């Protein structure tokens with residue numbers, strides 16, 4: 346637990362069992378219901394499901410939907426707040442049909458709706474958010490077709506609120522609505538002055554991409570009044586950024602938005618809802634801080650600040666409490682899925698052993714490094730590790746220079762390299778017993794750390810770790826009662842040196858390495874990348890043509906707290922899937938290979954049976970999984 350901080354980032358959904366395996370506790374209200382992730386992996390293996398794979402816990406999705414809605418409802422009741430809560434899930438955070446279906450189903454009794462930010466998302470929301478009491482909030486830039494779809498929704502009695510992000514949208518909407526004789530329900534997105542905190546803080550402020558300035562809002566109100574449509578303005582919207590790390594940003598936003606709402610209301614704008622957007626953060630690194638991958642508040646505090654903030658300001662201004670809408674996406678989906686992959690090898694900087702026996706006439710640099718190895722035996726007594734370290738670093742650099750000038754030959758360079766790493770290893774071991782380790786010598790552990798090669802693609806499965814340095818919790822699935830003996834970073838199987846993860850949860854800060862267990866030749870070593878259910882799940886890209894992962898959906902039995910079943914298997918991309926996406930025609934490709942094999946057969950260079958086997962093999966690979974087979 347102290348190594349991987351599972352309790353700190355797990356939000357109650359994960360713990361480490363006595364057997365040293367990681368458990369998933371998928372329902373927040375049933376802490377005794379525990380699913381051993383290793384058993385899930387074994388079940389998947391027995392069903393022939395290849396790794397890497399995504400495991401989805403639908404119960405966690407349902408739990409998060411319930412928690413958010415119940416927290417708002419309870420806080421509203423306790424505060425005697427007069428409005429109600431109508432949450433919406435932003436489809437862009439995880440567009441998978443199964444995810445949307447589960448969220449809509451779990452949210453139906455809370456009138457929890459959907460938010461769409463584009464035409465395709467609206468098309469999905471129209472078909473999936475069929476609950477007449479929940480909202481469908483429409484954000485994003487809109488063309489005429491988008492607006493027509495929105496009006497279609499209104500014609501079939503959906504509670505669709507069209508949020509105006511840009512003034513020109515309003516003119517388009519009014520013209521169209523009048524032509525089609527539909528009364529739109531309009532939201533106005535205000536460009537907030539308060540700055541969010543965290544990576545997405547540019548979502549607010551004067552140069553924000555979306556929203557109307559106060560002047561534009563007043564113009565919009567005047568325009569709608571002139572068109573006789575003032576009563577269509579129902580919602581005030583703001584969004585100051587995702588993953589808001591600091592609760593102060595939320596408090597300030599609520600203060601600003603409640604004033605804008607109150608003043609507009611007093612001007613005669615019949616606003617009924619305020620939409621506070623997304624931003625509810627996830628504590629990915631478990632530090633409860635304002636780090637980019639963390640936050641200094643929890644759900645209860647977030648909700649309380651919104652409800653009490655609006656109540657207080659509206660009471661002071663003597664205006665009604667508006668219904669509250671929020672668009673939390675990350676907080677709903679992040680915990681429910683993880684990526685499981687197997688470590689398939691180790692890359693060690695000092696892995697190769699090369700004979701360093703003294704040869705006649707060897708260069709003095711080589712002899713000097715050899716002497717340092719001898720000195721090391723006395724180093725413990727003399728306490729001169731720093732001196733030896735400085736010397737060996739300098740000699741290695743001199744050796745490189747000498748090689749470039751043609752003075753040192755390949756054999757000598759190989760000897761220098763081998764002795765250099767051996768010396769660093771010994772210094773590191775000897776320093777382990779010391780109370781004080783000089784700063785530079787501390788770096789030796791990092792220099793000696795391994796890279797564990799895992800069967801996955803960062804670009805497909807952990808895009809934010811590559812793109813924005815998002816820290817994601819990474820934990821071995823088993824052996825958690827065994828002290829991990831190796832410091833590692835992770836590399837993936839793409840042909841890209843960026844295909845790596847080297848930001849991990851450290852003790853106090855973000856670390857470049859993570860402790861892992863030594864690999865055993867006979868045992869698989871599975872690791873999980875956790876909290877990947879928001880954005881990561883759907884933003885992946887097919888770098889190197891590595892496609893979507895196999896997926897299983899796990900559901901727990903009600904009557905047995907330890908048992909589970911695989912409700913659904915969703916096959917990941919096959920090679921022909923990804924090639925077709927890139928405009929190839931796999932059938933023609935197979936014909937090309939077949940023709941060439943036939944030529945070799947006709948020339949007698951291949952036996953017919955061998956030729957047929959080769960064609961079958963090529964076709965099997967086309968139909969197969971894109972990742973490494975184990």
Ligand code: PLP
Nearest residue numbers: 584587588623624672673674675
């Ligand atoms: N609403 C809007 C308008 C957004 O732009 C976003 C994401 O940035 C969200 C909601 C979802 O935010 P989060 O995932 O932080 O809850």
